[in-house]
Amino acid sequence: MSDESTTAGKSYLTPFNIIAGIIVIIGLFITFLRFTKGLGAVTNLSDYNPWGIWISFDLLVGVALAAGGFVTSAAVYIFGMKKYHSAVRPAILTGFLGYAMVVVALNYDVGRPWRLPYPFIVQRGTTSLLFEVAACVALYLTVLFLEFSPAALEWLGLKKLRNIIIKLTLLLTIFGVVLSTLHQSSLGALFLIAPSKLHPLWYSPYIAVYFFVSAVIAGLSMVIFESTLSHRYFADKMDETHLKEKNDIALGFGKAASLVLAGYFIIKVIGISEGNNWHLLGTGYGLWYLVELLGFVALPCFFYAIGAREKNLKIIKWTAAWTVLGIVVNRLNVGLIAFNWHLPASERYFPSWMEIGISVFLVTILLIVFRFIVTHMPIMYAHKDYPDTH
């Protein structure tokens, strides 16, 4: 299933390439400004608002949506659901690229990115949850790289190395789940330090659990969402097994997501109860909280269940997209909208067009790399030399 013949001879001026090209040029321009003029020149960050969308969107949303890798590999290799095997490679690839994007984004956000290794090699601030996040993200990026590498090695024809790494699958999967549990939850726990700044409806002693559970939901939904898009644009790259298992995967993952969403809904309600924050639901922030809880948790839980019960793939696919959006809403709420809620409107943060530009730029780069990899490497099909293992 080599693709060389499919792109050769075609014009490169496709709509995707033109738009992506423009975004990349603008992105490079902002990148240049950021690293020569400083954060102040491109961002709306302030002393009151030290974290903007590069943290809330690129880091918090990025890591949550990249959870499909650990969720899928755990389901297949640990929980023994082998019928979902063809979902593993696309999910691992999405996860790997997602985490890689997060790390690149952090280089834009921190003041002195060349010092990012300092917490590990100079002084270890182990009392910081950010230390844990940094350590886990760094390690997990390595794990994802290794988990992804067999596809690249098959493409390159490096059989020996590929076979060694395949032998490590179970070990890497377990390590990946441990690391994901830790840093997905710790991203939420980052905010435990600021009860006076995060709105009480979002601030909870359970916030770490919320982040972890919602990351599982994000992972499951992203696998469905990504597979829907892939089928639309890369159907010619899918082999028979992939096409055959695709619908089963959507139904199975949709069912699982419905269950996890139900659990998530319950613990969120327990959280309101624990803080006795019922009266806050009547405020403006409370209504917005209800939109999140009912619109983006209860509703998709219900529709996933309907879709799985009636084997309606259309419902499952739309619900997956809606759930992904819900995760974005949740992370932006915690990181930006409900954070610093006590400040007057004049001190609140809204991203500059250049901050949004960098986020769009990074997502575009991710899509370009994703497209390159799925059109060149055995991601959605088994390599002819390794028919059984994939």
Next chain:
Amino acid sequence: MSISRRKFLGWLGAAGMGTALGKTARAASNKNFSGYPDSNGVLFDSTRCIGCRKCEEGCNKVNELPEPDQAFSDLSVLENARRTTSKAYTIVNRYDAAGDNKGPLYRKVQCNHCLEPACASVCFVKAFSKTESGAVTYDETVCVGCRYCMIACPFEIPAYEYDSAFSPRVRKCTMCHPRIVKGLLPGCVAACPTEALTYGKREDLLRIGRERIRKFPERYVNHIYGENEMGGTSWLYLSAIPFKDIGMREDLGTTPAPKLTSGALSVVPMVAGLWPVLLGGVYAINKRREKIEKQEKEQAVSEALEKAQADAKAEMAKAMKFAEQQKEKAIEKAVSQALEEAAKAAEEDASEPEAEDTDKKSSEEDS
């Protein structure tokens, strides 16, 4: 998706372990830190502050900060609420107390030098330290610039040099640490013309504060802000009106910042230690289930095969027997026919016997 009993138990085990871990997360430490003994602090008395901004000027001078946008003698800046910035470690704000005749009140804002600082607890490269002198200091040579300290600080003090491309730093009051180790007063304290600021040992300052409240109960709110807020701060405040009316948060509580995250941190080694065991167990359970399934399948197949073979054998034997019988019958029939024909022939034409023909016919039938 069918769930076997074994798989269900595996999941149940996973869920149960998660619940058990949740409990460990809430275990709090019983350690209590009430500050280094003999550490220093500053007592700010808002009833003595006249809003002259001399402290801002003193701070600016000793810390060699850039020129302010408006001269320190220009008091019109007091019209707007300000905060600390990377160019001003301290500022004074004016609050017009409504309803009583206590007049406009002023409050000086700077780092409160917490006994257990949030900034130090969240810094992943340990750039902040609480020194034994009482000051919370910052080491710009290791700072990565993640700005988590600014997220964490409940008093919203640290500021960042966003305009620096190559060496941005977090900026905040150091209690003039370089000066106090030399035996000098902090810049702001030295510059204050009204003794609204008193520098000394924190213990002494608490005593002085209580004494002032005791002597002039009508002048002060009966509370020393910073004695217990966020576990206690080295900077202490007296006020004539409720602290929230001079822009200070009264909802921060008395929990030291590090305690807010200690529970979450305590889960980390538990997850790292137990998750592999749990996941390995789930894997082993599934592996075993698969193995047993395979064995059962193989056994069933071989049994079926044996039965089929036995059946076939019996069938074969039956068929053979039948064939044998048929054959015998045929021979008998042929023989009797031959005999009959022979008898007939002999009867019909006794003079000309055709024994040759009869022999030939019977041998054909035999084969």
